[in-house]
Amino acid sequence: MSTVHRNTKQKEAILRILKGTTSHPTADCIYEQVRREIPNISLGTVYRNLRLLKQEGNILELSLAGSFSRFDANTKNHYHFRCELCGRIFDLDEPVDKEIDKRVARKTGFTVTQHRLEFRGLCIDCQRSDSPESLKKYLGLT
Amino acid sequence: MSTVHRNTKQKEAILRILKGTTSHPTADCIYEQVRREIPNISLGTVYRNLRLLKQEGNILELSLAGSFSRFDANTKNHYHFRCELCGRIFDLDEPVDKEIDKRVARKTGFTVTQHRLEFRGLCIDCQRSDSPESLKKYLGLT
DNA sequence: TTAGGTGCAAAACCTTTGCCATCCC
């Protein structure tokens, strides 16, 4: 069932570069770096390996949103829950911690204007879902 | 200097639709709804008005606006700071609150697997920056 | 009157995918 993942020099190089930095590079940025040692690697390969590494749990993809932007007319600071199966986003009424911005500002010297907190998991509807396809998607079995 | 924003029926409709829902719609979803009352509105107009409404502080965009994915080989849960001027992302050593997931789960009935916390503001380098262009961008004066 | 907004369509942008050659296991 589950695919056997092979180790290739391309994949190994991408992971090594990513482990050697804390700069949270973009796919294109990684592409530029890998090219120095594998000049004819393609951008598609970088994307494919990033997806594999993510599925294997070796790297994280940082984003607070999916592939497209979502908008919210509630401009008071509040937190969100994103269902990892159906993609819906729910507002939470969790209290907003105002002190934490000051603490981070004090520690880092940065000017902190806001923070965004997003929880992830399964919403109630999707917990009940017994669709094999949905489950497969959720478990990342593609 | 600062641009005078006009009120148009297109912009008014977009804001009204957004204020009437908590579903965090995408631009395309908003477009579909506005078309019911302004059939020949264009998607470009929707995007332009969403940008204006965001600049005016009337709505929030829940994502990395027009940005791309960034990757991180540090898979231990940790928090980030995003500089709103230069776009760089920094790791924070703020302690991760493990209780908060349980609290949200208890309140909502959702299954919570993780949370992501991102602070935003100005990094030290950009605080020092006196580039008029950068400042303009930061203040949203386009 | 006139700067700003609209509609339309094309472009730009990031990411994915199809195809076939190549490489590991």
Next chain:
DNA sequence: GGGATGGCAAAGGTTTTGCACCTAA
């Protein structure tokens, strides 16, 4: 050998933009 991966290029989906016309102030 045979399935997984790579390289290349084309397609895909979302967002932006150029331009001529329109409209709110």
